[in-house]
Amino acid sequence: MSKGKATAVGFIAVLLWSLLALFTVGSAPVPPFQLNAICFAIGGAIGLIWTARNGGFSTLRRINWRVYAFGTFGLFGYHFLYFSALRLAPAAEAGLIAYLWPLLIVLFSGLLPGETLRRGHILGAAVAFGGAALIIVKGGGGFQSNATPGYALAFLCALTWAGYSVxxxxxxxxxxxxxAVFCIATAALSAVAHIAFEDTVWPTTQIGWLSCIALGLGPVGLAFYVWDIGVKRGDIQVLGVASYAAPLLSTxxxxxxxxxxxxxxxxxxxxLIAGGAALAARASAGKV
Structure with a gap:
């Protein structure tokens, strides 16, 4: 698979994540960790079916357990920190801080072998972040000092996903x-967190059930598989900046x-988002 094609495949994850808010609204009143467990179980099942059809189970058995620990930490850690941050701080401001991960991906990727961080990457990331910030805080009421723990968790959330991706x-x-193993392990950990911290509430309408299933099939399922392809084989810097399209498309x-x-x-x-992505793309082409 060419680098350009892998980048395009990775961008499918951004498109799927843009439906996260819509389906999450539809899934109410299911609590966060229970929803996480349901969705990652669906996403993991899809991956296991795909693996079975391609005879890949023998390959999975040869993978070091540290890789599985790393992947599970990335998926579960991000969502655990994200949900916790939104419980302790205003959603708009915490969401803005958590959405530093695309910017961090662009900056961290310059440390990877064979990658070069250009001025255009930094400028494009900053411009695109301005667009994302405009969406997220358009109705916000300002930062609150008593919500500092939530803001700190949101920043750890951004660091976690950026680190996982890079x-x-x-x-x-x-x-x-x-x-697929990452997803199944994340579903199991989410189920434990749900039992420990939440009351079980199932969807009460057909829309609620369909939203839960759609989340598991797309934003909390297929998205992680195509993202994996994109960050491993594609242009990770362009993907990082293009990820700012998620809050725009979500809106x-x-x-x-x-x-x-x-x-x-x-x-x-x-x-702003389109302009930032264009700058990053030009930088990857060596023009900025």
Whole structure:
């Protein structure tokens, strides 16, 4: 698979993650960790079926347990920190801090063998982050000092996903089928967290059940497999900046569904995100 094709495959994850908010709204009133357990169980099952059809179980048995620990830490750690941050701090501000991960991916990727961090990458990431920030904080009420623990967890959340994504590049020889094990282990840990911290609440409508299933099939399922391909074989710097499209597309999905209203900041955000991605792409081509 060429680098360009792998980058395009990785961007499918961004498109799927843009539906995360829409399906999460539809899945109410299922609590976060229970939802996590359901969705990752579905995502893991998809991966195991795919692996079985391709005869990859023998390969999975040869993978070092440290790789599985790393992948599980990345998936479960990110979601655990994200949900915890949103419990302890205002959602808009905590979400903004958590969405530092695309910027961190661009910056950290410059440390990888064979990669060069150009001025255009940094400029593009900063411009695109401005667009993402505009979307996330457009209705925010400012930072609150009593929410500092939540802000700290949100920053750890960003570090976790950026680190997972960049370090996955170093595991380029590990087959993407291994993500199925990551998902199953994450589902198990999420189930334990649910039992420890939450009351069980199942979907009460058909829309709720369909939303849970859709989450497991897409944003919390297939997305992690295509992302794995993208960060291992594609242009990780372009993917990092392109990830800022997720909050934009997520907002557009909510607008189309009638949950949110179109606003002028949304238009400005679109210009910033598209411009930032273009700068990063030019930098990867050696033009900036």
């Amino acid at each position: 370090l996955s590049r170093r595991l380029g020889t590990i087959p993407t089928d291994s993500v 557009l999905a909510l607008v189309v569904a009638g949950i949110s209203k179109p606003t002028l900041p949304l238009l400005f955000a679109a210009i």
